Amino acid sequence: PRQDGFRMPGEHEPQAAVWMAWPERTDNWRFGGKPAQTTFVKVAEAISQSTPVNMVVSAQQFENARQMLPDHVRLVEMSTDDSWMRDIGPSYVVDKDGHRRGVDWHFNAWGGLVDGLYFPWDKDDAVAQKVCEFHGDASYRAPIVLEGGSIHVDGEGTLYTTEECLLHPSRNPDLSKEDIEQVLYDYLSVEKVIWIPSGLYNDETNGHVDNLIHVVRPGEVVLTWCDDENDPQYDISRQALDVLETQTDAKGRKIKVHKLPMPGPLFISENEASGVDVSHGMERTPGERLAGSYANYLVTNDQIVYPLLDDNLDAEVEDLLNDLYPGYKVTGVDAREILLGGGNIHCITQQVPYV
Numbered sequence: 333p334r335q336d337g338f339r340m341p342g343e344h345e346p347q348a349a350v351w352m353a354w355p356e357r358t359d360n361w362r363f364g365g366k367p368a369q370t371t372f373v374k375v376a377e378a379i380s381q382s383t384p385v386n387m388v389v390s391a392q393q394f395e396n397a398r399q400m401l402p403d404h405v406r407l408v409e410m411s412t413d414d415s416w417m418r419d420i421g422p423s424y425v426v427d428k429d430g431h432r433r434g435v436d437w438h439f440n441a442w443g444g445l446v447d448g449l450y451f452p453w454d455k456d457d458a459v460a461q462k463v464c465e466f467h468g469d470a471s472y473r474a475p476i477v478l479e480g481g482s483i484h485v486d487g488e489g490t491l492y493t494t495e496e497c498l499l500h501p502s503r504n505p506d507l508s509k510e511d512i513e514q515v516l517y518d519y520l521s522v523e524k525v526i527w528i529p530s531g532l533y534n535d536e537t538n539g540h541v542d543n544l545i546h547v548v549r550p551g552e553v554v555l556t557w558c559d560d561e562n563d564p565q566y567d568i569s570r571q572a573l574d575v576l577e578t579q580t581d582a583k584g585r586k587i588k589v590h591k592l593p594m595p596g597p598l599f600i601s602e603n604e605a606s607g608v609d610v611s612h613g614m615e616r617t618p619g620e621r622l623a624g625s626y627a628n629y630l631v632t633n634d635q636i637v638y639p640l641l642d643d644n645l646d647a648e649v650e651d652l653l654n655d656l657y658p659g660y661k662v663t664g665v666d667a668r669e670i671l672l673g674g675g676n677i678h679c680i681t682q683q684v685p686y687v
């Protein structure tokens with residue numbers, strides 16, 4: 333049903349909790365998921381300085397996760413297929429009277445039987461409703477396949493996404509661009525969708541927008557930028573800039589674009605690839621180009637938690653984020669292990685709005 337009066341708040345708005353899901357899938361996380369688990373602990377510890385963290389974990393990993401995580405991180409036993417809470421969790425909407433509910437998108441592991449990353453994905457597809465159930469919030473099944481990492485909103489009617497992902501035949505092949513826009517209008521109360529042609533080069537999610545841009549505040553975004561005209565990212569980022577600079581947002585504002593340097597380029601090493609079980613959906617071969625992006629950070633209450641990816645650029649990015657987010661705490665976490673799994677800090681987190 334339409335979410336009349338319910339809108340998806342921006343990530344910069346107050347949050348009650350952030351959800352994550354404990355990594356253990358050995359065909360996505362190398363060496364039995366141990367390095368990734370250590371990284372997830374660091375991300376959870378950083379976020380929990382600003383917002384309570386709930387960590388979904390399997391029964392099998394419960395004891396280990398309990399030992400590795402600080403006591404103030406709450407564990408919730410729940411079945412999943414993998415750990416991408418941005419994509420399998422609910423996209424929360426709120427109304428003016430302090431009510432909230434979750435939009436529960438269909439999930440098909442980033443492409444289903446066309447170019448999905450694993451099979452099956454039914455446990456992941458059930459997570460959004462269970463997260464809402466935990467909070468005693470209603471959830472609404474939306475009539476399209478969509479991952480939360482493929483959309484960014486400003487909370488004031490504008491939604492940013494990529495055509496590469498939302499119009500990919502592996503998601504909703506029977507729906508037109510207009511049909512998909514209508515669902516976004518109906519379920520998130522957005523008034524304008526800004527369609528960026530492609531996402532980050534070689535991103536296995538088919539170019540999720542959260543790996544290319546982030547919304548700093550209404551009317552202002554960061555964009556992953558590359559100045560090497562021989563790099564495939566060069567044209568992709570210029571196409572995105574062209575769209576962002578020629579469109580206006582839902583409130584008629586010109587969009588201010590801040591360039592974030594692209595890390596690397598980064599490639600998976602022999603050692604890193606060797607620790608992953610063989611998989612039919614995910615490429616983890618030595619020399620594979622990694623979809624690294626500093627835009628894949630989480631805004632959570634008074635803190636920015638961003639990925640440390642490239643020794644030559646991390647400090648510059650921290651300065652940029654400090655300039656863009658005055659008054660926020662800016663925390664970097666070494667995110668190489670998350671990147672090896674195909675995403676980053678924004679992809680492994682999902683916020684619940686404070687109402």
Ligand SMILES: NCCCCCC(N)=O
Nearest residue numbers: 416481540673674675679
């Ligand atoms: N291997 C799966 C990678 C999923 C990345 C998720 C995201 N929101 O970018």
